[in-house]
Amino acid sequence: MQKYTGGCHCKAVQYEVEADLAQTFTCNCSYCEPKGFIMAFVPGASFTLLSGEEMLTEYRFNKKKIAHLFCKVCGVQSFGRGTDDAGNPTVMINVRCLQGVDLTTLKSGMFDGKNM
Numbered sequence: 001m002q003k004y005t006g007g008c009h010c011k012a013v014q015y016e017v018e019a020d021l022a023q024t025f026t027c028n029c030s031y032c033e034p035k036g037f038i039m040a041f042v043p044g045a046s047f048t049l050l051s052g053e054e055m056l057t058e059y060r061f062n063k064k065k066i067a068h069l070f071c072k073v074c075g076v077q078s079f080g081r082g083t084d085d086a087g088n089p090t091v092m093i094n095v096r097c098l099q100g101v102d103l104t105t106l107k108s109g110m111f112d113g114k115n116m
Ligand SMILES: [Zn+2]
Pocket: 008, 009, 010, 011, 012, 013, 071, 072, 073, 074, 075, 076
């Protein structure tokens, strides 16, 4: 686990997160594929939103279980909120929005969102 800071482009939304980037994913669903996310999933307790809660706009689709959140100023989607199978809060981190991460070193697995 390592601590990272991340957020949107205009810096209205900023957060701190503890994550293990040895496990990252891309998703093949109709939403994530065009967005091009590289994702990491963390428990809700590992995520701290430092600023920007009031700047977030929420988008839900399909089973409406995941809150896809984007900054209403710059449109960047730096994280999302959902729950795991047991109902615990889970945060999806858009790894592309973290500072100091060399994306070329990541080996991302495939998340089969298309068939969920
Ligand atoms: Zn922004």
